[in-house]
Amino acid sequence: MRRASSRPGPLRPWHERERCAKLRSISGDCSNFAHSPIKVRGKTWPTTEHFFQAQKFENASDQEELRRANSPMLAARMGQDRKRKLRRDWESVKVAVMREALQAKFSQHEDLARLLQAIGDAKLVEPTEHDDSWGDGGDGSGSNMLGRLLLELRAAAR
């Protein structure tokens, strides 16, 4: 006789989980790649991704190089390679930096602030197996820090 396996069943695909639960994937205007410039620390940054990735670096010249990256994807790649000198406290400040970026974005773009409220009470999640810190790790096991910060902003604005 076959015994029931104690292992969990196959993970449900993202779209199915989104349908069943009150989940919304972070995409489009809510994503850090959205072309919604922010003014922070005396400069204009093309996207929140540019600002976030630039803050990783100790040298102002490296930060400026990131700010001028032609796309958020390029800024992310530049921020993730280790050719430039990473600031030593990055791990301890990165969530605060992301919060600063998102606060700027959603306070400087009224339409986006409205969009965040329009999501209602759904939970926001970045569904990606490539990131279990900012995202959900692809199966819901990640920390979902980006989603949590967006929900924090949504609650604060209510």
Ligand SMILES: Nc1nc(O)c(N)c(N[C@@H]2O[C@H](COP(=O)(O)O)[C@@H](O)[C@H]2O)n1
């Ligand atoms: N799809 C995807 N792939 C990755 O590799 C990611 N890291 C993310 N998450 C986004 O990446 C930004 C921060 O990344 P690092 O801290 O430099 O790893 C941030 O915009 C996350 O939303 N997504």
